[in-house]
Amino acid sequence: MRNGHHHRESHHGERRRGREGGPSRGGAKTFRRGRAIAFLETLQVKRATVAAQLEKPEFQSIEPVLVGELKAIDGIIDEFKNLFEIQEGETSEEKQMDATEGDTQNEEH
Secondary structure, three states: HHOOOHHHHOOOOOOHHHHHHOOOOOOHHHHHHHHHHHHHHHHHHEEEHHHHHHHOHHHHHHHHHHHHHHHHHHHHHHHHHHOOOOOOOOOOHHHHHHHHHHHHHHHHH
């Protein structure tokens, strides 16, 4: 207990810790990227929903609206990927689509 500072000395040189008190892994940048990818996956689900509605006869009367919505969502997805430098296949939605396409291609041969 040098000059009454022994309590503070024990904290010198320690790494910052995450919310649960354990060492932080990946840091804030990785956390933000994970959230960006999660948001992108939400956009992809919305896109899939609108695309599925286009296929159903009960939505025929609003087809032009759905097509416009689909184009808008596609534009947002493209901008978002460019802004956050997200590569193809980084989202779980894209991984699922790739796996499904692979299964479809295997069935055709």
